[in-house]
Amino acid sequence: MDKTGTLDARMWNLPNELTEGPPPSGYVHVEGQTHEYRGMLQLKVERLRRLKADEVEEEDYVPASESDxxxxxxxxxxxxxxxxxxxxxxxxxxxxxxxxxxxxxxxxxxxxxxxxxxxxxxxxxxxxxxxxxxxxxxxxxxxxxxxxxxxxxxxxxxxxxxxxxxxxxxxxxxxxxxxxxxxxxxxxxxxxxxxxxxxxxxxxxxxxxxxxxxxxxxxxxxxxxxxxxxxxxxxxxxxxxxxxxYRESTKNVSPGGWSHHENPLRRALYVPEDRTWSVAPGDGDEA
The missing domain is CATH 1.10.3210 (Hypothetical protein af1432)
Structure with missing residues (x-):
C-alpha cells in the first residue's frame, strides 16, 4: 500500500532476509508485474528491498482523500x-x-x-x-x-x-x-x-x-x-x-469478479459486469 491505495501482492522467490517472514511494518521498494487473478488485480513481486529511513518520504505512503x-x-x-x-x-x-x-x-x-x-x-x-x-x-x-x-x-x-x-x-x-x-x-x-x-x-x-x-x-x-x-x-x-x-474492497476487482472474503463486511463481494466506479467518493456523481 501507499497513499494511492492497497494492492494484493504475492512473492514466490523470497530473498534470504525474508525466509522467516516479512517485517511487521516498514517501507519497501517493490518491482514486479500486475496481472488479473480470479477477477482481481494482483501484483507478482519479483524484487523487494527494505528501505532505510533516509530513503522514505512518509507523505508518499499515507493514504489521502482523492477529493478536493x-x-x-x-x-x-x-x-x-x-x-x-x-x-x-x-x-x-x-x-x-x-x-x-x-x-x-x-x-x-x-x-x-x-x-x-x-x-x-x-x-x-x-x-x-x-x-x-x-x-x-x-x-x-x-x-x-x-x-x-x-x-x-x-x-x-x-x-x-x-x-x-x-x-x-x-x-x-x-x-x-x-x-x-x-x-x-x-x-x-x-x-x-x-x-x-x-x-x-x-x-x-x-x-x-x-x-x-x-x-x-x-x-x-x-x-x-x-x-x-x-x-x-x-x-x-x-x-x-x-x-x-464495498468500494474499497472491490477497487481492484474486474467487472464480473469477486473480492476476497477478508474485508470489513466479512463476505465476498461481487461487481456486476456493467458496473464501473470511475469517480472518487465525495464528488457527488456516479459512473
Missing part, C-alpha cells in the same frame, strides 16, 4: 452556516471558528482501517452524510437542522480517538479508553457550555445524537437512537460507511 479537501470543507461550511436554528448555527460557528479543531476535522481519517481510512476521510464521510441527511429531510417529518448538524459532527470524536502522524494511523490512549462516541459528545458539549443561551432541551437532543449514532451498545453507543433524527443519523452513517467498505 478545500471544496469539501467549503460545502460543509455552507451547510453549517445555512442552519436556520440560531442556536445550532451559533454552535456550528463556534466549532468551525476553532482553527485547531477545524483543521483536525478536515485532516483526520474516519477510521484506522474500516472505511475512509485516509487523510481527509473524516471530512469526506461527514460530507456524504450531510448530503444524505438533506435528501432524507425531504422525505420524512424531521428537524432538518438537527439532523444536518449531527451529520456534520457525529464523528468529531475521531480527531482525538485517532492519530495520523508518522506515516500511519493509530489509536490514541484516550481513544482506546473512551472511544470516539464519548469523546465526540464531550467535545461538542464543551462548546455548548460556551453558549449560555443554548436551550437545555436542544443540548440534550444534540448529545443524544452523538451518543447513539453507532446504533447499538455493542458497537460503542451508550444509548440506542430514540428520536427520529437519531434513527436517521445512525442509518445515514452506517449507509455511507458500508458503501465505502
Amino acid at each position: 479537501r478545500r471544496a469539501m470543507a467549503a460545502e460543509v461550511l455552507e451547510a453549517g452556516w445555512a442552519l436556520e436554528n440560531d442556536h445550532l448555527r451559533d454552535l456550528f460557528g463556534s466549532m468551525a471558528a476553532d482553527r485547531e479543531l477545524w483543521e483536525a476535522f478536515c485532516e483526520a481519517p474516519a477510521a484506522k482501517t474500516m472505511h475512509h481510512a485516509r487523510v481527509g476521510g473524516l471530512l469526506e464521510h461527514s460530507l456524504q452524510c450531510v448530503r444524505a441527511a438533506k435528501a432524507l429531510a425531504r422525505l420524512y417529518p424531521v428537524n432538518e437542522d438537527l439532523l444536518v448538524f449531527g451529520a456534520i459532527f457525529h464523528d468529531i470524536g475521531k480527531v482525538r480517538e485517532l492519530s495520523w502522524e508518522k506515516g500511519g494511523f493509530a489509536y490514541t490512549t484516550e481513544g482506546r479508553l473512551l472511544g470516539h462516541v464519548v469523546l465526540g459528545e464531550r467535545i461538542v458539549s464543551s462548546y455548548v457550555e460556551g453558549l449560555p443561551e443554548f436551550p437545555e432541551e436542544l443540548a440534550v437532543e444534540v448529545s443524544h445524537l452523538l451518543l447513539s449514532h453507532q446504533g447499538e451498545t455493542q458497537y460503542g453507543s451508550p444509548e440506542e437512537p430514540k428520536t427520529l433524527e437519531a434513527i436517521l443519523l445512525h442509518f445515514v452513517d452506517n449507509l455511507d460507511a458500508r458503501v465505502e467498505m
Whole structure:
C-alpha cells in the first residue's frame, strides 16, 4: 500500500532476509508485474528491498482523500452556516471558528482501517452524510437542522480517538479508553457550555445524537437512537460507511469478479459486469 491505495501482492522467490517472514511494518521498494487473478488485480513481486529511513518520504505512503479537501470543507461550511436554528448555527460557528479543531476535522481519517481510512476521510464521510441527511429531510417529518448538524459532527470524536502522524494511523490512549462516541459528545458539549443561551432541551437532543449514532451498545453507543433524527443519523452513517467498505474492497476487482472474503463486511463481494466506479467518493456523481 501507499497513499494511492492497497494492492494484493504475492512473492514466490523470497530473498534470504525474508525466509522467516516479512517485517511487521516498514517501507519497501517493490518491482514486479500486475496481472488479473480470479477477477482481481494482483501484483507478482519479483524484487523487494527494505528501505532505510533516509530513503522514505512518509507523505508518499499515507493514504489521502482523492477529493478536493478545500471544496469539501467549503460545502460543509455552507451547510453549517445555512442552519436556520440560531442556536445550532451559533454552535456550528463556534466549532468551525476553532482553527485547531477545524483543521483536525478536515485532516483526520474516519477510521484506522474500516472505511475512509485516509487523510481527509473524516471530512469526506461527514460530507456524504450531510448530503444524505438533506435528501432524507425531504422525505420524512424531521428537524432538518438537527439532523444536518449531527451529520456534520457525529464523528468529531475521531480527531482525538485517532492519530495520523508518522506515516500511519493509530489509536490514541484516550481513544482506546473512551472511544470516539464519548469523546465526540464531550467535545461538542464543551462548546455548548460556551453558549449560555443554548436551550437545555436542544443540548440534550444534540448529545443524544452523538451518543447513539453507532446504533447499538455493542458497537460503542451508550444509548440506542430514540428520536427520529437519531434513527436517521445512525442509518445515514452506517449507509455511507458500508458503501465505502464495498468500494474499497472491490477497487481492484474486474467487472464480473469477486473480492476476497477478508474485508470489513466479512463476505465476498461481487461487481456486476456493467458496473464501473470511475469517480472518487465525495464528488457527488456516479459512473
